[in-house]
Amino acid sequence: MNKISVIIKREYITRVRKKSFIIMTILAPILMAAIVILPTVIMMNEDGGDLKKIAVIEDNSDLFKGTIKNTKEAEFIYLENVKVEELKKSFATAGYYGILYISPEIVNTPNAIQLISKQQPPIGLLQHIENSLKKEIEKQKLLTFKISNLDEIMKTIETNVSVQTIKIDDSGEVKETSTGIAMALAYILGFLMYMLVFIFGSQVMRGVIEEKTSRVVEVIISSVKPVQLMMGKIVGIALVGLTQFLIWIFLTMSIVTVLKTTILQKTGITEISQSIPQNVMGADQKTDAAVQTATVSPELAEFSKLFDSAMNQPWGLIILSFIFYFITGYLLYASVFAAIGSAVDNETETQQFMLPVTIPIIVGLMVAMGTMQNPESSLSFWCSLIPLTSPIVMMARIPFGVPYWEIAVSMALMLVTFIGFVWMAAKIYRTGILMYGKKTSWKEMWKWLRYSG
């Protein structure tokens, strides 16, 4: 036992001190933070961008005069008695961003509208124009039916739709959930599991090959049992992985928080979070707070709804099963990777053995991604029970709710398979690390399985 801890310590310390580890550990959170922050920064820049003046021209009619409302980004200026061809040459110098040209055939042919500009117009602007015109055209068409009180009817039928999803568990308890949150969680959990198993599993393999080719292994196993060396390496690398992930999570969150509070102070985003306490704390601050909350309240409601449904996730179950599947899944694959590493003389030879091992992992990841779309599919169900794919797929299914018996069966199968695989891998490893020069085949490995100590 004491010797295993010496091995674990060496595996851990030599890896954590490597330059590549330190660089990756620091760089990745910066990248992650950039991915989180960048969209908001871009949004902010757009907000602060110039107001786009757009000239609106119609041929021989004034049907759409005032139809398109001005927005924060764009101002629509209706020009009469101007020819498109003339303006095309001079609109840029006249200070316009572009020309919106509406031809008379608009009611019948949808392509009769042109937005002429020097740059690619933003998608938001196009949608705004399309929506405004569509509504107006529909209204004009309705008018031709000569319905009385049309305006009133239109007002009363105007509705906003937002589907609320509610999950009922077996005890009849109602929980408000968000499919978005469940999908995000499923994605994160499935992918995290995939990364952990794959990246650190193949690190185990590389470590074994290093020891074999440098012949260190013979010195070591004259002091400790091969299984001790294998398990020490696997555990040591698992700890490296966990260290890196914890640092990543911590650093990413710190960077995001710092950036949000410094860079984004001026924008509306902080107002939302500021208005939360004001909203809760109550009535005596009505004057200012009321104004602020009034402007952001729909977004705020959406935000707190998301927050609630995130909290409604079965976190205890998620964390416990994540730990279970991580330990068993990682140990299973890492020991197989160790066995492969022991059977070859260099890394290029690993390929023939890698393929059958990577296939279940990749299939697991792909099914997990499909699970986000349809968590109840029979493919997801079976893959979350079959031990080689279950760590990834089951983790992706859990946020959508899985009956306990399925989890229990999946875990039991996993446990049995895991023990079997580690046992077989240890036997192959024990023989493999001392075999040099011969090209190993599957048949050969099968023979090693049956060698006695």
Place this chain on the structure above:
Amino acid sequence: MALFEAKNVTKQYGSKLALDNVSISVPEQCIYGLLGPNGAGKTTLIRIINQITGPDSGELLLNGNKLMPDDVQYIGYLPEERGLYKKMKVGEQALYFAQLKGLSKAEAMKRLKYWFKKLDILDWWGKKVEELSKGMQQKVQFIITVLHEPKLIIFDEPFTGFDPLNTNIIKKEILFLRERGATIIFSTHNMESVEELCDNITLIDNAKTLLEGSVHEIRSKWAANEYDLVFDGDVNIEGNGHYNILKQHVENNKSIIRLKTTSDINTNDILQTVMRSGSITSFNPALPSMNEIFIRVVENRN
């Protein structure tokens, strides 16, 4: 009493027989040579002694007791293929292996400083292994092997990669270790070092023991009644009914002659006959080198 014994050890890998009923008995404080051509089964036997693999049948005894997994702390092993972590620093690495052998960190540190000073590599403590010359790496590996003061030390080709100067240093250290009480099993192809260092040997070929015993006895046995004679000046002698002349030549004004007796004539009678031809400066039984014996034994077999 034998410190280490292997009795009737057999090991099979698939269809290949690596050791066939091999026995060795290594007396205490002896340097025991394990000889044999490549692929004879030496490495398999060494791995079995180190408990890296187990025998299919046979018995292993250390100090008269059955060899147990915990006994690895009494055994030191220098494998033929030297192996160190290339990217690891020399001192840290030596500490790591010492701890794997069960030494405490403080004790390991103390002994390492002693040995590093003794072999003059203390300056390299903080360097990575890949920065060291091959000879230097060998020294580090040698220290790792003997650091935990094992009772039984196994050296597999200990002199490869050393220049003559360092070979001598290591030879001295091996003799020093024996003096301090260690028993040494020594596997090599270098027959000169066998003559120089080994007390006993076993010669294995094709998984079987071909020759066993003390070096001196074996050489005397294979001497086959040959004698070396040296005369002053140019002397020519001829064979008779009792002996044949195998070869003779003159070198530095000395005649060097080898003869082989063909009857039970004793050495005094030979001397009496040949001394009439000139003045003898030396007369010795001609012991064959271990090299000759090795080649003859292995070739006879085939």
